[in-house]
Amino acid sequence: MISLAGRDILHAWGKFVFTGIGLGLLIGVTLVMAGVYRGMVDDGKALLDNSGADLWVVQKDTLGPYAESSSLNDDVYRSILAMPGVAQAANVTYLTMQVRKGARDVRTMVVGIAPGKLGVTPGWPPFLVAGRQLTRSHYEAVADIATGFKLGDRITIRRNHYTVVGLARRMVSSSGDPMVFIPLKDAQEAQFLKDNDAIWQSRRRSEANPAFNRPGVPGLLEAVIASQSTNAFVNAVLVTLKPGHAPEEVAESIRRWKRLTVYTRTQMEGILVGKLIATSAKQIGMFLVILAIVSAAIVAFIIYSLTMDKIREIAVLKLIGTRNRTIAAMIMQQALALGVIGFVVGKITATFSAPMFPKYVLLMPVDSITGFFAVLLICILASLVAIRMALKVDPAEAIGG
Amino acid sequence: MNGKGIRIEGLKKRYGEGDTAVDALKGVDMQVAPGEVVGLIGPSGSGKSTLLKCLGAVIDPTVGRMTLGDEVIYDNAWKVRDLRALRRDKIGFVFQAPYLIPFLDVTDNVALLPMLAGTKNAESRAKALELLTALDVQHRARAMPSQLSGGEQQRVAIARGLVNRPPVILADEPTAPLDSERAMAVIRILNEMARKYETAIIVVTHDEKIIPTFKRIYHIRDGVTHEEAGEGRGFD
Numbered sequence: 129m130i131s132l133a134g135r136d137i138l139h140a141w142g143k144f145v146f147t148g149i150g151l152g153l154l155i156g157v158t159l160v161m162a163g164v165y166r167g168m169v170d171d172g173k174a175l176l177d178n179s180g181a182d183l184w185v186v187q188k189d190t191l192g193p194y195a196e197s198s199s200l201n202d203d204v205y206r207s208i209l210a211m212p213g214v215a216q217a218a219n220v221t222y223l224t225m226q227v228r229k230g231a232r233d234v235r236t237m238v239v240g241i242a243p244g245k246l247g248v249t250p251g252w253p254p255f256l257v258a259g260r261q262l263t264r265s266h267y268e269a270v271a272d273i274a275t276g277f278k279l280g281d282r283i284t285i286r287r288n289h290y291t292v293v294g295l296a297r298r299m300v301s302s303s304g305d306p307m308v309f310i311p312l313k314d315a316q317e318a319q320f321l322k323d324n325d326a327i328w329q330s331r332r333r334s335e336a337n338p339a340f341n342r343p344g345v346p347g348l349l350e351a352v353i354a355s356q357s358t359n360a361f362v363n364a365v366l367v368t369l370k371p372g373h374a375p376e377e378v379a380e381s382i383r384r385w386k387r388l389t390v391y392t393r394t395q396m397e398g399i400l401v402g403k404l405i406a407t408s409a410k411q412i413g414m415f416l417v418i419l420a421i422v423s424a425a426i427v428a429f430i431i432y433s434l435t436m437d438k439i440r441e442i443a444v445l446k447l448i449g450t451r452n453r454t455i456a457a458m459i460m461q462q463a464l465a466l467g468v469i470g471f472v473v474g475k476i477t478a479t480f481s482a483p484m485f486p487k488y489v490l491l492m493p494v495d496s497i498t499g500f501f502a503v504l505l506i507c508i509l510a511s512l513v514a515i516r517m518a519l520k521v522d523p524a525e526a527i528g529g
Numbered sequence: 530m531n532g533k534g535i536r537i538e539g540l541k542k543r544y545g546e547g548d549t550a551v552d553a554l555k556g557v558d559m560q561v562a563p564g565e566v567v568g569l570i571g572p573s574g575s576g577k578s579t580l581l582k583c584l585g586a587v588i589d590p591t592v593g594r595m596t597l598g599d600e601v602i603y604d605n606a607w608k609v610r611d612l613r614a615l616r617r618d619k620i621g622f623v624f625q626a627p628y629l630i631p632f633l634d635v636t637d638n639v640a641l642l643p644m645l646a647g648t649k650n651a652e653s654r655a656k657a658l659e660l661l662t663a664l665d666v667q668h669r670a671r672a673m674p675s676q677l678s679g680g681e682q683q684r685v686a687i688a689r690g691l692v693n694r695p696p697v698i699l700a701d702e703p704t705a706p707l708d709s710e711r712a713m714a715v716i717r718i719l720n721e722m723a724r725k726y727e728t729a730i731i732v733v734t735h736d737e738k739i740i741p742t743f744k745r746i747y748h749i750r751d752g753v754t755h756e757e758a759g760e761g762r763g764f765d
Contacts, residue, residue, distance in 0.1 A: 129644050130637060132630075139632030139673075444628045447587065448689075449617020450645055523616075524587045526624060527578065527701055 132454070133461035140434075147430050148466055151423060152473020155503060158419040159478035160485070162495045165412045167488035172302045172400035176393060179220070180250040181366035182375050184391045185382060192389075193222050193363035194302050194396075195404045200388070202316070205242075205365045211382055213373030218242040219362040220251040221315040224301065227275070227308055228284040234275045236308045237301035238285060240315020240362070250366035253309055259294035265311050270294035272306035286321045288314065302400050304487040312362070320359040330356055420506060423470075428510035431463045435514040439521055447523035456515045463511035467503045474499075533598060534562045534729030535584070535697045540593030542579050542752075553579040554590070555752035561729035563696065566720050568740060568759060569733045571749035577733055580749060584731065585620055585699050586612045598696035617646055621690030621698035621728070623719075625705045627682035629674035629689075635661065636670045639688045646693060653692075660688040663725070664718060680711040684718060691722055698723075700732045709738050716742050 137144050175194065184193065185200070185208060192198020205217040221240035226233040241251040246261055253261070253270055259279045262268045269290040271277040281292040290310060299307040310318070322330070331353055334340045340352045367390075369378055379390040391399065401409075435442070442455060475496060482489040542554040553576045561567050571577045582588045584595070586602065586609075595603040597619050602609045609615050616622075629638045639657035644650060661667045664684040669677055677685065683703060690698050700719065704712035716732075716739050723730045734740065744761035747754045 130633075130641075130650065132632075135637070136632040440628060441630050444622075444624075444630070446613075447585070447616060447622060448642055448645070449613050449615075451613065454645070522587075524582050526622070526628060527581055527585060527587065 129454075131461070132458040133465065136434075136438075136458070137462060137465055143434075144462075144466060144469065148469030149473050151426055151430075151466060151470030153477055154419060154423050154426065155470050155474025155499070156477030156481065157474075158416060158423070159474055159491060159495065159499055160482060160489055161412050161415050161419065162499065163478065163482055163489035163491045164485070164487060165409055166490035166492050166495065168302070168304065168405045168408060169401055170490045171300050171304045171488055172405060173397065174298050174300055175302050176396055176400070178254055178299050179366055180252065180254060180368065182369045182393060183367035183379050183382070184396055185217075185365040185367060185386075186363070186389050186391070188387060188389050190389060191399050191403065193220070195399050198363050199361045200363070200365060202312075202360050202362045204386070204388070207386060208365055208367060208382060211378065211385070213369050213378040213381070214367055215370045216244075216248060216250055216368040218244060218249045218251050218366050219312055219364075220366050221312065221319055221363045222301075223315065223319050224303075224305060225285070225318075229277060229281055234277075235305050236271075236275055237305045238315060238318065239307050239309045240312040240318075241309050242312045250368050253294070253296040253299050253307075255296070256294045257297050259292070261294055262309065262311055263293075266314055267291065268293045268311065270296055270309040272299040272308070273297050274300070274306035275308065277308075283308070285310065285314075286318045288318070290314075300488065302404050316359040316362065319361075327357065420502065423503070424506045424510045427463055427466055427470075427507050428513050430466065431459060431511050431514045432517070434462065435459055435518050439518075440526065442518050442521050443523055443525040446521060447526040452519050455518050459515050459518055460508060460511045463507040463514075464504060467507035471500050471503045474503075533596065534560070534565065535598075535731070536560045536594075536596040537584070538594045540580070540583060540595065541591050542576075542583060542588070543591045553752055554583070557593070557749070557752075557754045559731075559747055559754060559756075561697070561731055563727040563729055564724050565745070566716075566723050566730040566732060566743065568743035568746040569731055569749060569754075570735070570740060570746055575749045576752040577749055579752075580754075581699055581701055581731075581733055584697070585622065586615050617642060618693055619695050619697070621693070621695040623683075623686050623690045623698060623700040623703045625702035627674070627679075627686035629682060629685060631674055633674075634670070635666065635672050635674070635677070635685050638674065638685060639692050642689060642693050656692055657688065660692055661685070663722070664688050679706060680714060683707065683711075683715055687715070687718055687722065691726060691728065694726055694728075696729060698728055698730045700730060702734055702736070703732060704734065704736045704739055712736060712738055713742075 186192035186198040187200055190196045190198045202219050205219050208214055208217040219242045223238045225238055227236045242249060246252050262270060267290050269292050271292050273295050277292045279292055283290050334352050341349045375392040379392055382388060382390045445455060478491055482491055537557055537559040540554055540557040544551045544553055557580055583590045589608060590603055592605050602615060636654050636657050639660060640653035643653035643656055661670055666681050666684045669681055674682060704715050719730050741760040741762045743759035746757050746759045
């Protein structure tokens with residue numbers, strides 16, 4: 129038996145190909161949306177991987193430092209270092225801001241990293257694609273390549289200028305913003321640095337406050353003003369463990385004795401994926417559902433139209449003894465062919481367009497396979513309307529009168 | 530070869546029930562022998578289409594008896610179970626318009642019926658080519674229907690109607706869209722094919738040009754048929 133669907137497709141190949149391309153672009157968008165979600169999850173994991181930490185010590189009862197703000201005194205790390213099982217502990221600050229280079233600015237996450245050694249001190253970018261790590265304690269920066277900065281570029285963070293001495297890759301925040309690493313002291317200053325007028329106003333208020341400017345207490349006002357213009361806080365302490373120590377045991381010890389909140393890698397992943405990007409994931413999920421419905425509607429409409437165009441031929445086929453299942457198979461095969469054409473076009477579109485998106489789009493084979501079967505399922509469901517209509521065609525319609 | 534053609538006795542068809550019931554056929558008797566071509570003539574609303582649909586096993590008669598070849602296909606309440614297979618194997622159709630399948634070439638349009646019956650593709654195509662040759666359209670065997678003239682399309686449609694060697698062919702206004710010359714050519718072909726394959730052919734027509742060609746004519750009026758001798762001009 130010849131393939132009626134195949135012959136019809138070959139006969140009207142232009143209609144099928146162009147419809148398939150249209151459907152394919154829609155499927156491409158769907159695959160990219162799935163890729164955006166995967167990219168967000170991967171960004172979150174990259175953030176945790178690149179920090180090099182086994183534990184995150186943050187302000188008590190917060191989900192910091194990525195999902196909520198967290199503030200710790202910058203000397204807390206010393207006492208954590210003394211805890212059993214802790215190999216290294218290092219302060220870190222995170223600040224999402226616009227970093228300027230000349231007339232343009234780039235949205236980045238500025239990370240303040242403690243002085244130390246690569247591979248030992250957590251928080252450092254684990255590898256560079258160009259240049260060197262930070263070696264001076266001020267005004268040097270290592271930037272992710274996605275910022276567009278180049279070695280030797282002068283960038284401005286708050287009022288200070290930094291020279292880009294190294295370039296990293298895939299160092300991004302959970303929202304996909306590229307990172308810029310600067311020395312911890314500079315980052316602490318940048319977090320709380322006010323403009324000159326605000327500093328002057330603050331000093332004036334302190335001077336006017338009799339509690340801070342008491343007659344007969346020399347040096348008090350100067351001490352208060354000095355404390356107001358320095359920042360002794362960091363957002364988190366990153367901790368690495370000695371071999372043979374379980375993360376949860378050490379975390380529990382720090383929680384108990386230091387009365388701080390501590391997250392293990394698993395818990396932090398749960399916060400990033402389950403809380404930080406949960407809303408975005410739901411949003412993308414909604415888009416995927418809408419796109420699936422739109423795809424189904426398009427396939428249903430196209431197959432319905434193609435079937436409507438063949439009503440007389442279907443009546444003739446039924447009159448001359450064609451089985452209902454042969455006619456149903458013809459319609460369903462056409463819908464599946466449309467889906468396959470659409471998927472191939474969609475996959476190619478998604479693959480070539482993904483690198484052009486500003487955020488990281490991660491196209492995973494498992495999503496493509498799931499998408500392929502979803503498209504086939506949608507096509508089968510979408511063809512049911514046309515099949516129902518075709519099966520209701522009365523063979524008597526082929527006979528005039 | 531094909532038994533006894535088609536025989537219809539006391540065929541009635543009623544649409545609806547009660548006060549709204551309409552008797553479309555009130556008692557039709559017909560007999561068409563193998564190799565014979567008869568005309569079925571009647572005005573609009575006379576019951577022609579209903580009779581054709583009953584003959585084509587598309588709708589069930591209300592009462593009566595129909596015999597196709599050697600097989601009783603309807604006898605009052607009893608009917609053949611698989612009407613689809615009956616239409617495929619025992620009845621050929623030729624329509625007013627050729628209604629060829631536009632996405633199949635000429636050969637496959639004709640070969641489709643034996644393929645549907647389970648005959649292998651090569652064998653089906655050989656059968657189709659034999660008929661296309663008999664109808665002198667073998668040179669268009671690979672053409673698509675849209676590339677054929679009206680007359681060629683009608684000949685291909687006749688080939689399709691004949692390909693399973695049915696005992697009866699129902700031709701519904703087969704010459705309506707054709708000019709006189711082509712209409713006569715189609716009637717000539719139907720006569721030749723009827724004789725060659727011993728097929729009973731019933732031609733439903735309004736076409737005054739071809740009515741004199743029938744040796745026997747059934748007039749249908751108000752659901753009742755009346756047989757009369759035709760002129761049988763030109764096809765002795």
